[in-house]
Amino acid sequence: MNRPDDTALLTDLYELTMTEAYLEEGMWDEAVFSLFARKLPARRNYLLAAGLDDALTYLEQLRFDAETLDWLASQGRFSDRLLGWLERFRFSGDVDAVPEGTPVFAEEPLLEVRAPLPEAQLVETYLLNQVHFQTAVASKARRVVEAAAGRDVMEFGLRRYHGTDAGLKVARAAYLAGVGSTSNVLAGKRYGIPLAGTMAHSYVQAHDDELEAFRAFVRVYPSATLLVDTYDTLRGVQHVIRLARELGEDFQVRSIRLDSGDLLSLSIAAREMLDEAGLPQVRVYASGGLDEDTVARLVTHGAPIDSFGVGTAMGVSADAPALDMAYKLVAYAGRPRVKLSSGKVLLPGAKQIYRHDVDGVARGDVLTNRDDVAPGRPLLQPVMRAGQRLPGATPTLADIQAHARREVSRLPPELRALAPARPPYPVTLGRALARAREHEVELWSAAP
Amino acid sequence: MNRPDDTALLTDLYELTMTEAYLEEGMWDEAVFSLFARKLPARRNYLLAAGLDDALTYLEQLRFDAETLDWLASQGRFSDRLLGWLERFRFSGDVDAVPEGTPVFAEEPLLEVRAPLPEAQLVETYLLNQVHFQTAVASKARRVVEAAAGRDVMEFGLRRYHGTDAGLKVARAAYLAGVGSTSNVLAGKRYGIPLAGTMAHSYVQAHDDELEAFRAFVRVYPSATLLVDTYDTLRGVQHVIRLARELGEDFQVRSIRLDSGDLLSLSIAAREMLDEAGLPQVRVYASGGLDEDTVARLVTHGAPIDSFGVGTAMGVSADAPALDMAYKLVAYAGRPRVKLSSGKVLLPGAKQIYRHDVDGVARGDVLTNRDDVAPGRPLLQPVMRAGQRLPGATPTLADIQAHARREVSRLPPELRALAPARPPYPVTLGRALARAREHEVELWSAAP
Numbered sequence: 001m002n003r004p005d006d007t008a009l010l011t012d013l014y015e016l017t018m019t020e021a022y023l024e025e026g027m028w029d030e031a032v033f034s035l036f037a038r039k040l041p042a043r044r045n046y047l048l049a050a051g052l053d054d055a056l057t058y059l060e061q062l063r064f065d066a067e068t069l070d071w072l073a074s075q076g077r078f079s080d081r082l083l084g085w086l087e088r089f090r091f092s093g094d095v096d097a098v099p100e101g102t103p104v105f106a107e108e109p110l111l112e113v114r115a116p117l118p119e120a121q122l123v124e125t126y127l128l129n130q131v132h133f134q135t136a137v138a139s140k141a142r143r144v145v146e147a148a149a150g151r152d153v154m155e156f157g158l159r160r161y162h163g164t165d166a167g168l169k170v171a172r173a174a175y176l177a178g179v180g181s182t183s184n185v186l187a188g189k190r191y192g193i194p195l196a197g198t199m200a201h202s203y204v205q206a207h208d209d210e211l212e213a214f215r216a217f218v219r220v221y222p223s224a225t226l227l228v229d230t231y232d233t234l235r236g237v238q239h240v241i242r243l244a245r246e247l248g249e250d251f252q253v254r255s256i257r258l259d260s261g262d263l264l265s266l267s268i269a270a271r272e273m274l275d276e277a278g279l280p281q282v283r284v285y286a287s288g289g290l291d292e293d294t295v296a297r298l299v300t301h302g303a304p305i306d307s308f309g310v311g312t313a314m315g316v317s318a319d320a321p322a323l324d325m326a327y328k329l330v331a332y333a334g335r336p337r338v339k340l341s342s343g344k345v346l347l348p349g350a351k352q353i354y355r356h357d358v359d360g361v362a363r364g365d366v367l368t369n370r371d372d373v374a375p376g377r378p379l380l381q382p383v384m385r386a387g388q389r390l391p392g393a394t395p396t397l398a399d400i401q402a403h404a405r406r407e408v409s410r411l412p413p414e415l416r417a418l419a420p421a422r423p424p425y426p427v428t429l430g431r432a433l434a435r436a437r438e439h440e441v442e443l444w445s446a447a448p
Numbered sequence: 449m450n451r452p453d454d455t456a457l458l459t460d461l462y463e464l465t466m467t468e469a470y471l472e473e474g475m476w477d478e479a480v481f482s483l484f485a486r487k488l489p490a491r492r493n494y495l496l497a498a499g500l501d502d503a504l505t506y507l508e509q510l511r512f513d514a515e516t517l518d519w520l521a522s523q524g525r526f527s528d529r530l531l532g533w534l535e536r537f538r539f540s541g542d543v544d545a546v547p548e549g550t551p552v553f554a555e556e557p558l559l560e561v562r563a564p565l566p567e568a569q570l571v572e573t574y575l576l577n578q579v580h581f582q583t584a585v586a587s588k589a590r591r592v593v594e595a596a597a598g599r600d601v602m603e604f605g606l607r608r609y610h611g612t613d614a615g616l617k618v619a620r621a622a623y624l625a626g627v628g629s630t631s632n633v634l635a636g637k638r639y640g641i642p643l644a645g646t647m648a649h650s651y652v653q654a655h656d657d658e659l660e661a662f663r664a665f666v667r668v669y670p671s672a673t674l675l676v677d678t679y680d681t682l683r684g685v686q687h688v689i690r691l692a693r694e695l696g697e698d699f700q701v702r703s704i705r706l707d708s709g710d711l712l713s714l715s716i717a718a719r720e721m722l723d724e725a726g727l728p729q730v731r732v733y734a735s736g737g738l739d740e741d742t743v744a745r746l747v748t749h750g751a752p753i754d755s756f757g758v759g760t761a762m763g764v765s766a767d768a769p770a771l772d773m774a775y776k777l778v779a780y781a782g783r784p785r786v787k788l789s790s791g792k793v794l795l796p797g798a799k800q801i802y803r804h805d806v807d808g809v810a811r812g813d814v815l816t817n818r819d820d821v822a823p824g825r826p827l828l829q830p831v832m833r834a835g836q837r838l839p840g841a842t843p844t845l846a847d848i849q850a851h852a853r854r855e856v857s858r859l860p861p862e863l864r865a866l867a868p869a870r871p872p873y874p875v876t877l878g879r880a881l882a883r884a885r886e887h888e889v890e891l892w893s894a895a896p
Contacts, residue, residue: 009634010612012604013645016633021668027654071637117654124648128607129615156460159576160770163613164458167577185464186457189519197461200572202777205785206475206565220469229789261790312770321769322608322760329650337653341677342709 008064008086009071011125016072020082022118029333031117032350033124034109035131036328041320045415046103046425048142048404049110050173051134053100055127056389059091062123085118093119095384096370098353099395101138101176101404102379103411105427108353108367109380110135117332124327132325133166137173140292140317142408144310145178146416147296154196156183156287157311170315176400178408179310191397197225198257198285198309204230211239218243222252225285228270229260237270241277255283255306263288264303271304285309291318292418338440345440347433353379362410368430456512456534457519459573464520468530470566477781479565480798481572482557483579484776489768493863494551494873496590496852497558498621499582501548503575504837507539510571533566541567543832544818546801547843549586549624549852550827551859553875556801556815557828558583565780572775580773581614585621588740588765590856592758593626594864595744602644604631604735605759618763624848626856627758639845646673646705646733646757653678659687666691670700673733676718677708685718689725703731703754711736712751719752733757739766740866786888793888795881801827810858816878 022028037047064072064086072078072086093115098104110131113120145153155174158167171187181196182188188195199217204227207213214226226243228236237256244251256274258266263286274282286298287309295308312318328346329337336348347367354366356376366374383393395403414421429437470476485495512520512534520526520534541563546552558579561568593601603622606615619635629644630636636643647665652675655661662674676684685704692699704722706714711734722730734746735757743756760766776794777785784796795815802814804824814822831841843851862869877885 006634006637007612009637010606010615011633012606012631013633013636013643014631014647017645017669018647018651021651021665022654024668025664031650031654033650075643121648121650124650125607126612129609129612132608133610133614158458158460159573159775160580160773161577162581162610162764162769163617164455164574164577165611165613166581167458169611183460183462185459185461186454188461189454189457195461195523197465199462199466200569201787201789202479202481202569202572203466203469205777205787206470206479206780216473217469220472221465231788233790259789260792316610316764316769318769321610321764321766325608327607329653332654339649339653340679341649341707342681344708 005065006068007058007126008062008068010129011122015122015125016078016082019085019118019122020079022121023081023085028116028118030114031120031329032331033113033120033327034330034351035111035113035127036109036325037104037106038324038326038344039106041323043319043418043420044139045417045421046105046139046411047135047323048138048177048408049098049102049104049135050100050138050176051131051169052097052111052383053394054130054134054169055111056095056384056393058126058130059095059123059384059387060389062089062091064089089119090387091115091119091123092387093384094382094386096380097383098379099381099400099403101400102407104353104379105365105425107347108365108427109351112350112380114350128325128327130169132323134169134173135325136317136320136323137170137315138177140320141174141177141179141314142404143292143418144295144308144314147292147299147418148308149299151299151305152181152307153179154181154183154307154309155179155311155314156196156309157315158184160312161315166315172397174314175397176404178401178405193397199224199227201227201230203227210236211242214239214243215246218247218253222250223254225255225257226253227257227259229258233258233261233266234269234273237273240282241273241279244277244279253282255285257285257287257309259288263305264298264301267298267303267305283307287311289313296418336436338436340440345437347429348436351380351433355379357410360410361412362425364426364428366428366430367433369432372430372432374430453513454516455506455574456510456516458577459570463570463573464526464530467533467566467570468526470569471529471533476564476566478562479568479777480779481561481568481775482778482799483559483561483575484557484773485552485554486772486774486792487554489771491767491866491868492587493865493869494553494587494859495583495771496586496625496856497546497550497552497583498548498586498624499579499617500545500559500831501842502578502582502617503559504543504832504841506574506578507541507543507571507832507835508837510537510539512537537567538835539563539567539571540835541832542830542834544828545831546827547829547848547851549848550855552801552827553813553873555795556813556875557799560798560828562798576773576775578617580771582617582621583773584765584768584771585618585763586625588768589622589625589627589762590852591740591866592743592756592762595740595747595866596756597747599747599753600755601627602629602631602755602757603627603759603762604644604757605763606632608760609763614763620845622762623845624852626849626853641845647675649675649678651675658684659690662687662691663694666695666701670698671702673703673705674701675705675707677706681706681709681714682717682721685721688730689721689727692725692727701730703733705733705735705757707736711753712746712749715746715751715753731755735759737761744866784884786884788888793885795877796884797881799828799881803827805858808858809860810873811860812874812876814876814878815881817880820878820880822878
């Protein structure tokens with residue numbers, strides 16, 4: 001599927017028409033846009049920031065090539081001035097961002113872009129497309145990792161995610177959040193995520209009987225994971241035990257996989273059967289429509305499951321497949337900008353987040369204007385200046401995973417639980433923002 | 449972001465390891481795999497088949513190039529035999545499929561692949577990735593189109609879909625289902641979908657006042673859609689009216705856009721204001737977190753809204769972001785295959801769907817073995833033979849949209865409603881399949 005590089009056109013039409021208007025009006029002044037979630041989904045105590053690396057790569061690489069410009073010209077919608085500007089386009093702005101893998105809360109910017117207005121506007125759609133989705137999935141995946149309470153989690157749902165890019169980015173976001181491996185071969189190549197895989201029911205079905213399928217598979221992959229539920233789970237476990245007797249010391253099967261039925265009782269029965277057969281080293285791997293709730297239930301009830309295979313529900317973030325996330329103009333030409341649409345009141349100006357830790361535990365954030373100070377550590381950091389990514393703004397995915405683990409471990413325990421934290425984590429406004437909000441609320445209440 | 453063509457690696461690791469095992473075992477016989485939804489989501493009376501074109505393009509174009517093979521070799525997991533086989537890989541099989549835009553029901557195959565086992569297995573992940581997602585979105589989008597009851601629907605949610613491929617495929621699937629336009633510029637280029645766009649709040653905010661922003665925008669785009677809710681919706685409408693007085697005969701604004709608040713009362717008030725100002729030609733466009741339910745409510749209550757902008761909830765299929773869809777082996781080496789996993793019993797053999805119409809209304813389907821016959825029209829059609837797409841298996845997207853409109857119009861009215869149809873549409877099994885099901889249920893009940 002070789003395609004021309006059409007990334008530049010992966011944008012909303014109005015980004016181009018507004019850019020046209022800004023050029024016409026000579027509105028070149030500096031704008032600040034803030035990318036943040038207006039509120040959190042009901043079942044998220046925090047979001048885990050993700051997607052920054054793809055956002056920065058886009059800003060570094062965005063170009064309108066000749067083929068793209070020709071197509072735009074053929075549409076008869078755009079002026080030569082706009083097309084000339086697009087031809088010369090290089091993103092020249094600054095970006096400050098919260099590092100990937102950092103927990104963030106409602107209204108806290110994940111990133112802020114400062115650039116001439118047309119540049120900062122033009123990049124909106126793609127930045128949101130990547131940061132929104134990866135953050136949604138990392139936040140969901142972290143819940144699954146918490147539920148697994150130290151047991152392995154593998155991501156393997158490429159087939160039911162939303163297209164090819166989602167397949168890659170789910171693997172990335174899940175790994176960043178602490179998932180240990182993926183079945184997605186390309187994600188292994190591109191991101192260096194450990195690959196893992198088992199076998200499908202079709203493999204067992206294609207053989208005349210299950211035991212014969214197991215025999216054949218371990219001839220090729222001696223340390224395989226054998227799927228035991230194609231016909232009857234516990235009979236499948238018996239077949240694994242029989243295979244162990246046949247192979248004696250050559251038996252190296254690493255695990256069995258349960259993919260249906262009552263995973264609690266089946267895992268208990270399977271574990272007992274394996275232990276009684278002298279196979280304590282054979283691990284139990286469970287899958288089949290799992291999410292953080294089902295994983296938590298199995299763990300809480302002591303299911304003897306060593307690894308969880310999780311796919312669809314995690315990778316589509318089934319209970320919150322989208323976040324209320326936006327990219328909003330907060331300053332132009334040196335003046336803060338507000339917006340008063342019903343229910344969508346906006347805090348003006350570039351911002352900073354200060355996170356206040358006590359004894360290594362985060363106790364609250366203060367959201368301030370960028371130049372204000374507050375107690376705690378500032379979370380937004382410079383990552384791009386004049387269109388160039390700064391040194392240090394390209395952590396490895398393993399670094400990001402470690403950062404996420406560290407930052408999440410600093411959250412209060414009730415934030416890490418699956419249930420909604422009551423009260424939620426405190427995010428307060430610095431004095432200037434608090435005044436701005438009061439003023440806005442007054443303005444909004446006064447509107448006819 | 450130019451990348452090597454890595455599509456071949458966009459697969460689950462186990463597709464490669466199972467292929468390795470099949471080569472080792474010499475299991476070259478013909479397999480039939482069936483791609484179908486095991487059941488429908490609670491709020492779907494049918495699914496609208498989509499994604500076939502991408503599936504067939506994949507089968508035609510799938511190759512393992514030198515760079516891909518080198519990387520696979522470097523992993524130390526795969527034999528030279530497998531790598532050599534992948535190097536020579538060309539999909540040589542047959543595909544029968546339901547045309548895109550056809551309503552289908554639980555257990556009905558959207559497509560069936562018949563090919564030597566290793567080939568048919570290898571392509572599983574990508575086929576599901578495309579057909580599952582596009583079908584989920586087309587099915588959701590059709591509900592929005594039904595709810596709009598003839599009013600325009602525009603798709604504009606690229607920013608909150610799941611990555612870049614989702615952005616394109618949502619635009620495609622929504623258009624196929626009857627949505628009229630998209631904001632996604634690349635979808636316009638690639639699929640020829642009409643482009644549409646309005647303006648963002650940032651445009652209004654960047655100007656000193658709203659009226660000045662409107663004046664500036666219509667100088668560039670005289671027939672623009674003006675967004676009126678940045679500060680106060682009805683004051684925004686007054687600004688549009690004032691602009692009309694200023695411009696006199698030069699006023700060509702096509703519509704106003706409401707994006708927040710109570711869209712029913714605001715649209716009524718805005719319509720009255722525009723009519724009283726002698727601007728009956730200015731249309732009212734509504735957006736802001738809409739889905740089929742909110743659209744239906746507005747239409748039912750007679751909201752004077754001409755067009756709906758729908759994004760996130762439609763494009764992530766928010767109430768059913770994934771389907772229980774699978775790609776299952778149903779025959780190998782001429783013998784039907786079953787699977788008895790708890791709750792996932794499988795109907796064996798290649799199939800056909802017969803849809804029985806009475807007076808132009810579909811009254812029921814019969815799912816049969818491929819070679820059986822039943823009253824009605826067969827829905828699965830040959831689309832690929834020996835790896836070559838058949839003439840007629842490349843309808844235009846406009847053709848598919850027309851086909852969808854026609855096929856949906858043949859469904860009984862209760863199927864097209866948003867509420868669950870009671871009783872659901874009848875899908876019965878042909879005699880041979882009914883016997884197979886009984887036999888399976890017996891087998892399954894008999895399992896210890």
